[in-house]
Amino acid sequence: MSFKGLQPILYGGREVWPLVEGGKGVAATNHASSGAWAAAGGIGTVSAVNADSYDAEGKIIPQVYKELTRKERHEQLIRYAIDGAVEQVHRAYDISGGKGAVNINVLWEMGGAQAVLEGVLEQTRGMVAGVTCGAGMPYKLSEIAARFDVNYLPIVSSGRAFRALWKRAYHKVSHLLAAVVYEDPGLAGGHNGLSNAEDPRKPEDPYPRVKALRDTMRAEGVADSVPIVMAGGVWFLREWDNWIDNPELGSIAFQFGTRPLLTEESPIPQAWKDHLRTLDPGDILLHRFSPTGFYSSAVRNPFLRNLEARSDRQIPYSKVAAGEHTVQLDVGVKGKNFWVTPADLARARTWFGAGFTEGLRTPDDTIIFVSPAEREVIRKDQADCMGCLSHCGFSSWKDHDDYSTGRLADPRSFCIQKTLQDVAHGGPLDENLIFAGHSAYRFKQDPLYSNNFTPTVKQLVDRILTGD
Incomplete structure (x- = not known):
């Protein structure tokens, strides 16, 4: 398969390779990986989602929440997030050595997103080249970027989403729109932008979707020189050769989220790296258990299988006899x-007999059945909520007004901050969420990783530039 090669693009005032390191959640992308990616000539991305900070001895400071109320814990979380991201940016900038560019990545649906973003940019002036932001509709992103004179790169999954952002806000700050990240809902890892109108079981070819995005950008007057960053499913660039220098698509860059996980600089634990080498096609699940309400992709491990089983043990109910609801539930619940x-x-009686004796109501007028031990974990995690999302389905937290979504807390979900912090810092893989893109199985097939070889970031970038 031929590969025509890449040409550098102008970004942040210097030439860089159109290769973007995907920012990944809590502590899965830090200064070591993003600084090295920038030093290799690409665009490194520090995750500003509750990043690690360090004590005087260089040890990671555990993010412990001792405050009594959710609001107080939320304020503590914002302080942790700002301190951590600032530290990570400073370190990444030093490692980059003035090469490439360092971006930061935030989720607009994370708790206190605007406060965190403003706090980080205030303390990293001249270091952050751009802000990548998705997981929601970040209308205020351009306004914040203008205030701090940094580029912004919204993450969208359709031309329709970009048009809404552009017409409402982005057209006012068009000069700082550095790129538009197209995150493919069927291929990308982590949270993605699959809309309610789309069938997750029927993924679409990304080319027509990206062409439609470019057509939308052109219709709004955005120059073809503003790259669209293809995110999701990118492994060998030779497989995307027809995208490069293609007049239909305009300028194209490529984001790598999964491949940088398996590098020497990657901060994820060794057990996680080793597990990536074992994955097969079908081992990544597109699911909707996340408390954000978004679809997301992760390794289908015992943690996810337990969530699947929990939802399978689910029945609808009504508060009065109606229709086919003619009998009263007599196990797992109190009252009639x-x-x-x-x-x-x-x-329900079968589940009860199997040890799933606790019935928990959901916001959708259903009841799930769990074991007593699982019920205790769910209730404790809900009570310990530290407000890491703007709206949390699992705990009913909201980061403004009365601090409640007004809906029943959903026991079919989980505390995402707890599990991502745990797995990133050495917690058991089987008991935690492991985000991954749908191409993660290719680690097992790619000759680069044979004989347990782990490349440096520089070696990986050089390899990518060959088409492999």
Whole structure:
């Protein structure tokens, strides 16, 4: 397969390779990986989502939340987030040695996103080349970018989403729009932009979607020189050769989220790196258990399988006898206001007999059945919420107004901050969420990683530039 090669682009006032390191959640992308990516001539990305900070001896400071109320813990989380991201940016900038560029990545749906972003940019002036932001509709991103004179790179999954952002806000700060990241909903890892109108079981070819995005950008007057960054499913660039120098698409850059996980500089634990080498096609699950409400992709490990099983042990109910709900549920719940179908009553009794004796209500007028131990974990995690999201389905937290979504907390979900912090710092892989893109199985197939070889970031970037 031929490969025509890449040409550098102008970004942040200097020439860089159109290769972007994808920012990954909590502590999975830090100064070591992003600084090295920039030093190799690309665009490194520091994750500003509750990043690690360090004590005087260089040890990671555990993010412990001792405050009594959710609001106080949320304020503590914002302080942790700002301190950590500032430290990571300073270190990444030093490692880059003035080469490439260092971006930061934030999720607009994270708790206190605007406060964190402003706090970080205030203390890193001249170091951050751009801000990548998705997981929501970040209308205020351009306004914040203008205030701190940094580039911004919104993450979208359709031309429609970009048009909405552009017309409402971005057209006012068009000169700082450095790129538009197209995150493919069927290929990307972590949270993605799959809309309710799309079928997650029927992924679409990204080319027509990216062409439609470029057509939308052109219609709004955005120059072809503003790159679209293809994110999701990118492994060998030779497989994307027809995208490069393609007049239909305009300028194209490529984001690598999964491949940088398996490098010497990658901060994830060794057990996680080793596990990546074992994955097969189908081992990544596109699911909707995240408390954000977004679809996301992760390794289908025992943690995710448990969430699947938890939702399988689920029956609808009504508070009065109605329709097919003709019998009263007599296991797992207190009171008599739970009417179900005879078939569902039989299923509930079977689950009860198998040890799933606790019934928990969901916001959708259903009941799930869990073990007593699992119930205790769910209730404790909900009570310990530190407000890491702007809206959390699992705990019903909201980061403004009355600090509640007004909906019943959903036991089918989980505390995302707890599990991402744990897995990033050496917690058991089987008991935590492991984000990954759908191409993660290719570690097992790619000759680069044979004989347990782990490249440096520089070696990986050089390899990518050959087409492999």
